[in-house]
Amino acid sequence: MNDVTADPGAETKPERQAIFFDGLSSRRRQVMLSLGDALEIAEPSDAQAGGAVTRWAFDEIRRADSPAGILRLTSTSAPPLARLEIRDAACAADIIAHCPRLDEHQTNGRAVAKIVGWSLAAAVSIVCVVLFGVPLAADRLAPLVPKPIERRIGDASEVQVKTFFRGAACSDPAGQAAFSKLVNRLRDAAGLDDDSMTSGVLRTSVPNAFALPGGKVYVLSGLIDKAESPDELAGILAHELGHLKHHDNMRGLIYNGGTSFLIGLLFGDVTGSSAVIFASRSVVEASYSREAETNADTFAIEIMHKLGRSPKPAAELMFRITGKEGGSGFTILASHPLTEDRLARMTREDHPASGPPLLTDKEWQALKGICGSGKI
Amino acid sequence: MNDMQWAPIGPSEPVPPPLPPSRVDFTGNRSEFRKMVTKGAMLELVTFGFYRFWLVTDIRRHLWSNTSIDGDAAEYTGRGKELLVGFLFALAILVPIYLAYFLVGIEFERWQGFASTPLFISFYAFGQFAIFRARRYRLTRTVWRGVRFWMDGSGWAYSFRAMLWGALVFLTLGLALPWREASLERYKMRHTHFGDLQGSFEGRGWEFFKSAWWLWLLSPIAIVIFPLAPFLYAEFKAREWRWWLDGIRIGGVGLSSDLPHDAFYGLYWKVVGWWCLLSVLFGLYAAGAGGLVAAAGGAPVGPDAIARSIPLLTMLVIGYLALALALNVVMRMYLQHDMWLKALETLQVHDIGAAADVRAGGELASALGEGFADGLDVAGF
Numbered sequence: 001m002n003d004v005t006a007d008p009g010a011e012t013k014p015e016r017q018a019i020f021f022d023g024l025s026s027r028r029r030q031v032m033l034s035l036g037d038a039l040e041i042a043e044p045s046d047a048q049a050g051g052a053v054t055r056w057a058f059d060e061i062r063r064a065d066s067p068a069g070i071l072r073l074t075s076t077s078a079p080p081l082a083r084l085e086i087r088d089a090a091c092a093a094d095i096i097a098h099c100p101r102l103d104e105h106q107t108n109g110r111a112v113a114k115i116v117g118w119s120l121a122a123a124v125s126i127v128c129v130v131l132f133g134v135p136l137a138a139d140r141l142a143p144l145v146p147k148p149i150e151r152r153i154g155d156a157s158e159v160q161v162k163t164f165f166r167g168a169a170c171s172d173p174a175g176q177a178a179f180s181k182l183v184n185r186l187r188d189a190a191g192l193d194d195d196s197m198t199s200g201v202l203r204t205s206v207p208n209a210f211a212l213p214g215g216k217v218y219v220l221s222g223l224i225d226k227a228e229s230p231d232e233l234a235g236i237l238a239h240e241l242g243h244l245k246h247h248d249n250m251r252g253l254i255y256n257g258g259t260s261f262l263i264g265l266l267f268g269d270v271t272g273s274s275a276v277i278f279a280s281r282s283v284v285e286a287s288y289s290r291e292a293e294t295n296a297d298t299f300a301i302e303i304m305h306k307l308g309r310s311p312k313p314a315a316e317l318m319f320r321i322t323g324k325e326g327g328s329g330f331t332i333l334a335s336h337p338l339t340e341d342r343l344a345r346m347t348r349e350d351h352p353a354s355g356p357p358l359l360t361d362k363e364w365q366a367l368k369g370i371c372g373s374g375k376i
Numbered sequence: 377m378n379d380m381q382w383a384p385i386g387p388s389e390p391v392p393p394p395l396p397p398s399r400v401d402f403t404g405n406r407s408e409f410r411k412m413v414t415k416g417a418m419l420e421l422v423t424f425g426f427y428r429f430w431l432v433t434d435i436r437r438h439l440w441s442n443t444s445i446d447g448d449a450a451e452y453t454g455r456g457k458e459l460l461v462g463f464l465f466a467l468a469i470l471v472p473i474y475l476a477y478f479l480v481g482i483e484f485e486r487w488q489g490f491a492s493t494p495l496f497i498s499f500y501a502f503g504q505f506a507i508f509r510a511r512r513y514r515l516t517r518t519v520w521r522g523v524r525f526w527m528d529g530s531g532w533a534y535s536f537r538a539m540l541w542g543a544l545v546f547l548t549l550g551l552a553l554p555w556r557e558a559s560l561e562r563y564k565m566r567h568t569h570f571g572d573l574q575g576s577f578e579g580r581g582w583e584f585f586k587s588a589w590w591l592w593l594l595s596p597i598a599i600v601i602f603p604l605a606p607f608l609y610a611e612f613k614a615r616e617w618r619w620w621l622d623g624i625r626i627g628g629v630g631l632s633s634d635l636p637h638d639a640f641y642g643l644y645w646k647v648v649g650w651w652c653l654l655s656v657l658f659g660l661y662a663a664g665a666g667g668l669v670a671a672a673g674g675a676p677v678g679p680d681a682i683a684r685s686i687p688l689l690t691m692l693v694i695g696y697l698a699l700a701l702a703l704n705v706v707m708r709m710y711l712q713h714d715m716w717l718k719a720l721e722t723l724q725v726h727d728i729g730a731a732a733d734v735r736a737g738g739e740l741a742s743a744l745g746e747g748f749a750d751g752l753d754v755a756g757f
Contacts, residue, residue, distance in 0.1 A: 112419065115456075
């Protein structure tokens with residue numbers, strides 16, 4: 001604070017009334033202002049007694065928020081909350097004219113443009129990371145995730161899946177043998193290690209198959225019921241092996257975690273609960289998932305060709321289950337390519353069978369009955 | 377900070393005749409506020425929401441600096457940049473917490489399916505902590521007569537109380553809510569200071585219960601007969617505000633409120649009306665966009681359905697964002713500006729003389745709490 005002793009009477013200046021808060025107490029002080037080479041704030045009672053006058057240099061005075069009709073000032077060299085309030089318009093105009101840096105600290109048009117510019121830069125960088133950085137990181141990191149960790153995550157999801165499907169694994173011995181034979185032939189063709197995967201059949205009418213982290217492949221018995229030949233089932237199993245081979249589970253986990261965090265960063269909600277975040281996440285993740293599915297299809301086509309069988313029956317099985325998908329709502333949110341597109345692709349890859357059948361008729365019948373004879 | 381506790385010094389002075397209560401005036405210009413929030417909403421759109429830190433700051437600056445108590449206007453000294461920095465720090469802290477949450481969740485799931493669901497409660501606790509710390513930030517940026525408000529107390533202690541009371545409210549199907557609010561408010565106000573004056577809260581849970589218990593009984597009916605819901609909620613909010621304002625004390629200064637029980641009816645119905653109008657507009661826009669795309673031959677059918685649905689989706693997203701921002705403007709106008717006004721109109725301040733010569737004190741708090749609250753999407757007073 002620039003406290004100096006006043007020298008009353010040395011110079012006569014027009015005096016104006018104001019209210020002063022010194023920032024140290026809430027006392028409301030009636031003061032007189034005089035404009036010399038600095039703004040002098042004198043409390044009349046003090047001044048008469050030769051008391052202290054506060055001096056604020058004009059270029060240190062800043063404007064503080066105030067209601068309309070009141071000019072409220074502060075000074076960079078005073079206590080941060082010291083405030084001077086001038087209610088007389090003429091006096092306020094006079095002081096404003098004296099203070100060159102009054103509004104220097106305010107958010108003006110330029111500051112807003114700066115905020116907009118930096119936000120756009122941040123948004124562009126986040127979008128680039130989501131589109132290029134996170135997929136790259138997911139591709140590189142997924143194979144490096146230690147097997148035990150992957151297996152633990154797999155165990156956790158296995159418990160969930162079994163709770164969801166009430167845990168009934170099918171274990172008819174002859175069917176089990178046929179299933180193992182089919183899986184082993186595919187696994188050898190896929191070049192996966194013996195110990196890298198486990199597989200099983202769960203009893204439920206839902207027609208589906210999936211791969212969990214840690215190399216767990218499950219076929220739901222609904223799919224086996226709908227399948228009409230070993231090739232149909234084999235193509236779908238080969239597709240799931242493709243997911244294992246490409247580490248799609250871990251990739252998806254890293255990718256989804258990364259994107260939902262980054263998109264949350266963009267819109268300011270880490271939990272990702274708001275609608276915008278949910279929608280943009282869904283679109284981005286669906287596109288990533290479709291790409292992974294397309295790659296798994298490519299892998300399945302290769303395996304089936306290697307075994308001298310056609311990939312087409314598997315796509316026909318899918319088509320029987322889902323029907324035509326296009327035109328039904330927002331396909332951009334679909335996690336898989338449309339079944340008709342997959343069927344078209346596999347039909348192009350259809351070669352006449354050159355290898356032996358994957359299972360004998362008898363083995364196929366045993367596999368169909370793996371969950372016992374009757375329907376569920 | 378406990379050495380800053382306020383205690384009267386010296387013998388008490390003879391009691392002067394009671395002065396008439398002073399009023400709280402609001403001098404702000406409504407259309408200025410509307411322009412500010414409309415412009416802010418547009419800027420939020422082009423900055424992907426980053427402008428929210430500055431908009432929230434501008435709203436508070438407007439409301440605070442136009443509110444004058446005993447002839448002197450308050451001031452909000454927080455700045456948008458502080459909120460941005462607080463948000464970034466909060467993210468840096470939340471990320472490892474989310475990772476840990478994920479890993480612990482896996483171990484729980486291995487043990488038993490869906491056993492990790494209760495872990496979600498830990499985020500509720502964190503949210504309560506954030507509410508307390510965000511309040512501390514806002515208070516330390518609130519200045520009146522050159523002296524700031526400030527807070528001590530512990531965010532975790534508050535969160536612990538909020539959790540216990542939350543469980544009780546859950547078990548009693550909401551009946552314990554008045555006592556929860558009274559207890560939490562007592563904790564917050566006890567740790568609130570203006571300079572060397574200490575705050576307190578004199579509202580009792582029982583009083584709030586007496587004034588609002590019948591709303592609890594009627595709430596199941598409101599779920600069935602939808603148009604009743606805004607009335608009930610407005611009624612509840614008005615009673616809650618009045619009870620809350622009535623209980624606030626800072627040193628010898630007290631507040632009292634004559635807020636009528638039907639004060640908020642109009643506000644909530646205006647919000648509902650705008651919401652309906654904007655939804656209809658959005659519906660028309662969506663239908664129009666769909667028709668336009670179909671007319672241009674881009675209907676999402678056929679082999680490339682996924683790629684061909686992009687134009688329509690883009691148009692819908694733009695429409696949705698416009699809808700969300702328009703709703704934001706509506707909510708800020710009615711539920712922040714007008715509600716603030718309604719509450720101030722009927723507010724009286726007693727014994728303001730006790731705040732005539734208060735010694736300044738208290739430290740500025742960081743905006744980390746606001747960052748957590750933003751990151752976890754929680755809000756509270």
